Amino acid sequence: MVSAVFHSPLDAVADERAAARTATPAAKEAPAVPAPKVSVPKATTARAPFDWRGLALKVLPPIIGLALLIGIWALLTIKSTSFPTPAMTFDAAVKLFADPFYRKGPNDQGIGWNILSSLQRVGIGFGLAALVGIPMGFMLGRFEFLNRMVSPLVSLLRPVSPLAWLPIGLLVFKSANPAAIWTIFICSIWPMIINTAVGVQRVPSDYLNVAKVLNLSEWKVITRILFPAVLPYMLTGVRLSVGTAWLVIVAAEMLTGGVGIGFWVWDEWNNLNVQHIIIAIFVIGIVGLALEQLLMAVAKRFSFDG
Structure with missing residues (x-):
């Protein structure tokens, strides 16, 4: 007689729990596999190659132009006995700039002192012109x-040659130095007046309408609205004025005498020293170029174009 084994539902549940207990520890004891480490390379900044072509385009043309000028000068003076050659002028320049700041008397000074004296007159006359011309330009542009x-007065007086004002300065000031400063002043003031006035007139009317709505004072309109908008025009007038001033001072000093690069050129002509005159021409050009480049750098520094 075969006896049948009876399993109740509770026994089935117990068997499943027992199987789970025997299987779970094995799963828990399995070691966790660590995630592979991925090495990320550090960002490196690659250097851009040096732009030799751009440098050559900036440097070579001026050098070629200067060499062409010296070459033509040398060809024209090969057989000349009155006009110095480039080699002779270079030797004279080396001796001249070996001691540019010597003093042997009130009218016998080195070329360095003459350049500084001319720059001092230009600085004083130009500064006075800026103090008068820029505010006047603001007023002319602001008030119709x-x-x-x-x-009409500006249009009448602006074309007059600056040297025509020199006798007026000699008559009024009774001295050569203030007369030269007066000449610088009168020739420097017109570009600053005209450019500043044009800049004020070209300010958009919307800006001024906003100022009226906000009930801003005239001082705030000038400092907050007009000045930033007019600054590029004003700096253009300043650059033109200083170039004109440096041109005029040479001619004014030739007529008034004293210490200055213009008087030095005239004195060298009286001594028939043509080599020093040519050197002075190059020096005047270099100083004028340096002043213009300086003002252009200032204009870029204060430009609002971004």
Whole structure:
């Protein structure tokens, strides 16, 4: 007689729990596999290759132009006995700049002192012109009635040669130095007046309408609205003025005498020293170029174009 074995539902549940207990520890004891480490390379900044072509385009053309000038000069003076050659002028320049700041008397000084004296006169006359011309330009551009009243006078006096004002300065100041400064002043003031006035007139009317809505004072309109907008025009006038001033001072000093690069050129002509005159021409050009480049750098520094 075969006896049948009976399993109740509770026994089935117990068997499943027992199987789970025997299987779970094995799963828990399995070691965790660590995730592979991925090495990320550090970012490296690659250097851009040096732009030799751009450098050559900036440097070579001026050098070639200067060499061409010296070459033509040398060809024209090969057989000349009155006009110095480039080699003779270079030797004279080496001796001249070996001691540019010597003093042997009130009218016998090195070329360095003459350049500084001319720059001092230009600085004083140009500074006075800026103090008068820039505010006047703001007023002419801001007030239409004043513009209509003064513009004919500016148009009448601006074309007059600066040297025509020199006798007036000698008559009024009774001295050569202030007369030369007066000449610088009168020739420097017109570009600053005109460019500043044009800059004020070209300010968009919307800016001024906003100022009226906000009820801003005239001082705030000038400092907060007009000045930033007019600054590029004003700096252009300043650059033109200083170039004109440096041109005029040479001619004014030739007529007034004293210490200065213009008087030095005239004195060397009286001594028939043509080599020093040519050196002075190059020096005047280099100083004028340096002044222009300096003002262009200032204009870029304060430009609002971004």
